[in-house]
Amino acid sequence: MNEAATRLSPDAAQAPLAFDNSYARLPAKFFARVEPTPVAAPILVKFNRPLALEMGLDADVLERDGAAIFSGNRLLPGSEPIAIAYAGHQFGQFVPQLGDGRAILLGEVVRPDGARRDIQLKGSGQTPWSRRGDGRAALGPVLREYIVSEAMHALGIPTTRALAAVTTGQPVYRETILPGAIFTRVAASHIRVGTFQYFAARGDTESIRILADYVIGRHYPELAEAEGRYLKLVDAVAARQAALIARWLGVGFIHGVMNTDNMAVSGETIDFGPCAFMDTYDPRTVFSSIDQTGRYAYGNQPMIGQWNIARLAETLLPLIHETPGEAVDLANDAVTRFMERFQEQWKAVIRAKLGLGENEEDEDTDLIRAFLALMHAQKADFTLSFRRLSDAAADDGAAPAFAALLADPQAAAPWLSRWRQRVSRDDRPADARAEAMRAVNPAFIPRNHKVEEALTAATTDGDLSLFEALNDVLASPYEDQPAFAAYAEPPKPGEEVLQTFCGT
Ligand code: AMP
Ligand code: MG
Numbered sequence: 001m002n003e004a005a006t007r008l009s010p011d012a013a014q015a016p017l018a019f020d021n022s023y024a025r026l027p028a029k030f031f032a033r034v035e036p037t038p039v040a041a042p043i044l045v046k047f048n049r050p051l052a053l054e055m056g057l058d059a060d061v062l063e064r065d066g067a068a069i070f071s072g073n074r075l076l077p078g079s080e081p082i083a084i085a086y087a088g089h090q091f092g093q094f095v096p097q098l099g100d101g102r103a104i105l106l107g108e109v110v111r112p113d114g115a116r117r118d119i120q121l122k123g124s125g126q127t128p129w130s131r132r133g134d135g136r137a138a139l140g141p142v143l144r145e146y147i148v149s150e151a152m153h154a155l156g157i158p159t160t161r162a163l164a165a166v167t168t169g170q171p172v173y174r175e176t177i178l179p180g181a182i183f184t185r186v187a188a189s190h191i192r193v194g195t196f197q198y199f200a201a202r203g204d205t206e207s208i209r210i211l212a213d214y215v216i217g218r219h220y221p222e223l224a225e226a227e228g229r230y231l232k233l234v235d236a237v238a239a240r241q242a243a244l245i246a247r248w249l250g251v252g253f254i255h256g257v258m259n260t261d262n263m264a265v266s267g268e269t270i271d272f273g274p275c276a277f278m279d280t281y282d283p284r285t286v287f288s289s290i291d292q293t294g295r296y297a298y299g300n301q302p303m304i305g306q307w308n309i310a311r312l313a314e315t316l317l318p319l320i321h322e323t324p325g326e327a328v329d330l331a332n333d334a335v336t337r338f339m340e341r342f343q344e345q346w347k348a349v350i351r352a353k354l355g356l357g358e359n360e361e362d363e364d365t366d367l368i369r370a371f372l373a374l375m376h377a378q379k380a381d382f383t384l385s386f387r388r389l390s391d392a393a394a395d396d397g398a399a400p401a402f403a404a405l406l407a408d409p410q411a412a413a414p415w416l417s418r419w420r421q422r423v424s425r426d427d428r429p430a431d432a433r434a435e436a437m438r439a440v441n442p443a444f445i446p447r448n449h450k451v452e453e454a455l456t457a458a459t460t461d462g463d464l465s466l467f468e469a470l471n472d473v474l475a476s477p478y479e480d481q482p483a484f485a486a487y488a489e490p491p492k493p494g495e496e497v498l499q500t501f502c503g504t
Helices: 049-054 059-064 066-070 139-154 193-200 205-219 229-251 298-320 324-353 364-377 382-394 396-403 409-424 430-438 448-461 465-474 482-488
Strands: 031-033 043-047 082-084 088-090 093-095 103-110 116-122 161-173 177-187
Touching: 043 059, 043 066, 049 059, 049 161, 059 066, 066 161, 088 193, 139 161, 139 177, 139 448, 139 465, 193 205, 193 298, 205 229, 205 298, 229 298, 229 324, 298 324, 324 364, 324 430, 364 409, 382 396, 382 409, 382 430, 382 482, 396 409, 448 465, 465 482
Parallel strands: none
Antiparallel strands: 031 082, 043 161, 082 103, 088 093, 103 116, 116 177, 161 177
16 A cells, blocks of 8 residues: 555544544454555545534534545544455355455444444545455546435435545546545444355354344344344344335335345445436336346345345354254244335335325235336336325325326326225325325435436536535425426436446
């Protein structure tokens, strides 16, 4: 690695944040100590002031000195930069050694509410896990993660957050030469299913125990004293993933690379690469250029979530029960429960989206399936269908706007009348139903064509105005924002984005 980053004198009183680095206190083989490689001419292009304040950080200092701090050129007192070791199944193939190849954890801070958060730079230079990579990131993917992770947060879905983006003043070499950038990510932690697999692949049960106890302490403290806590840990991670994936499906989100190294055990959405939101409803939708078989298609995500949980469970087998056969049986049950949980969560998400009240009816599942089938057959826009249906819940006059989303608007009537009959049996007034529906059916999602448009302007012309505008609109996804109606629209013919790229 090149010259070292400047270290400030460790005067904690002047520090804009107070680090407390618990991961760096784990055994040495869990990570490598490595400092960011300084960059030539960093410029702070985006700073998330509300997030900094929420975390109890000194937002004024971070904004003023953001170029130096968020590029890694200046290390703050108390920072103990590390790159974390992990492994992972990539598209089903096990890779025993991946690790943070272009990311460096600066340290952890404890928020005023007591929650611990990682602060990580992505694109900050090589680490012992870079393999052949340059350790860098390009501006496009950095801004993309910024937009999409903040949009997910505004949608109310657990996710890592975006604290800052800087340009480096240095090029990165991909298929073309691109402007370099560094992303600052905030996460509940960066521990992945693949972190467990790293030690399992080495037969290092003692490290798995240490990691599992650390994860329990940090993310599942209610299990700390529980009997059979390692099996319960699998169950708890599975429950959060099941809920998370149900939420993804509810907004048409396709992660794109659900490798086990991209699944956080905290239950947050992590690693926004070729992720995308679906426009027209089709469960087979795939955008990622590298997902040629559709392994990570929209509708496959629950199944892949379960597959990943099975990989997590495998790593914990020696801790689940001393008799291998017993351990496998117990773990299998936990893996089975994942799908049951997902079904429950998904039904709750979609019932709310359709405005169905608390009293479940047997017919509900069929009504849901019929709605999905209608959207699919009629090539309807997923997001707008639910949003316009929300309007129609209070006002019959809005029904034609829903029907107009279908290839054949006439096809809407039978399902609509069935739906009206069903919701009339709930005791909720129509206005309240419409309001509740609008609170779960966004008007605005990061439409691929709007994201691409913003990234193209930023990377080719240095024009960040579209990026800023998109962020602003997506900060209030459930409000109508008539001035920004164009952002709610699906792509016009010729505007569709057919493929997204991970850009690594
Ligand atoms: P990702 O596709 O971002 O989930 O990354 C998969 C693996 O490739 C991780 O181990 C990354 O650290 C590594 N990686 C991705 N891009 C780079 C890069 N430019 N330089 C070094 N390692 C990288
Ligand atoms: Mg990754």
